[in-house]
Amino acid sequence: MVDVAFGPEQGQRPDLSNSREAYLDMVRRKRMYGGILMVIFVALMASGWMLADDRNAGGFWQGLHQVFDFPSEVLSEAWEDRANLPALFWDHIPALIETLNIAAVATLIGALAAMALSLLATRGLARWPRLIPLFRRTMDALRAVPEIVIALVLIYILGGGPVPAVIAIALHTGGALGKLFSEVAENADLKPVEGLASVGANWSQRMWLGVMPQVAPNWLSYGLLRFEINVRASAILGFVGEGGIGHDLKLAMQWGQGRYDEVVAIFLLLFLAIVLIDRVSDHYRHKLVKGH
Structure with missing residues (x-):
């Protein structure tokens, strides 16, 4: 008898354990990629900030206390x-x-x-x-x-x-x-x-x-x-x-x-x-x- 819910072959059923493992594996990969992108973003922001501070006429941290003077x-x-x-x-x-x-x-x-x-x-x-x-x-x-x-x-x-x-x-x-x-x-x-x-x-x-x-x-x-x-x-x-x-x-x-x-x-x-x-x-x- 054909199982119309899960496929043309008799007795075919989805492997729920494999589906669960595949879903968890996909979630882990997405988290890993997201973490890598976050690390790259933070590194770029830090390097850009340090480069801008080095090329600035005055130091940012040295002049921070004067920000409210004007x-x-x-x-x-x-x-x-x-x-x-x-x-x-x-x-x-x-x-x-x-x-x-x-x-x-x-x-x-x-x-x-x-x-x-x-x-x-x-x-x-x-x-x-x-x-x-x-x-x-x-x-x-x-x-x-x-x-x-x-x-x-x-x-x-x-x-x-x-x-x-x-x-x-x-x-x-x-x-x-x-x-x-x-x-x-x-x-x-x-x-x-x-x-x-x-x-x-x-x-x-x-x-x-x-x-x-x-x-x-x-x-x-x-x-x-x-x-x-x-x-x-x-x-x-x-x-x-x-x-x-x-x-x-x-x-x-x-x-x-x-x-x-x-x-x-x-x-x-x-x-x-x-x-x-x-x-x-x-x-x-x-x-x-x-x-x-």
Whole structure:
């Protein structure tokens, strides 16, 4: 009689003892490989740390006790001049608005580019399937180069100001969001797309009517998250002459003593702005994804 549960041969049964030994052997091998990788990782970290410490201008351990000297000096001076903080807040609001504008425009331009690149690089949706690797490598290249490197190059071409910062952040945003948008689009249901194709819709119509309604909530969620990141990036780019509140912070820190109250005011203003943006965008991301 054939045993349909365990095989066509009569009387065939799995050898549970061998299966148990094989499972335990697999677990032991995984633990051994994991331990070897951990040892290699720790060794690389230790060697890299020692190499960096040797090449550093000063010893890390010798200067460790001074790590809080500068922050304490800044905070003590700011506390003595704390009455000036409200006026300093007000003075730097225009620079903060410029920083937010840079981040908003760069996010919008980058998101539009990411939408096009993601659809062109998604299997099953691409307009030209043979060019999918080209569009994917384009997104890889855009997000591989840091914003500050792009900005430094553009300064020599366009000069200082917000325009190089917008272009630099937009390029990096296009690559980063393009990857995320593409992953969302890959999970879209293709039945609406196939239905639109059967009635003669072109590629743009299939994407707009068949794909966009499915991916829009997640795309908007990722776009809001990227806006938070770009606010920080635009503030950092201010240190290389790209305007905004980062430029004001750089000038205040260069003056040194006597301007530390301005440094603290700018930090607090930027911190409060980022917290507010984070809370608002988190609220709307939750509504977009969860629907309530």
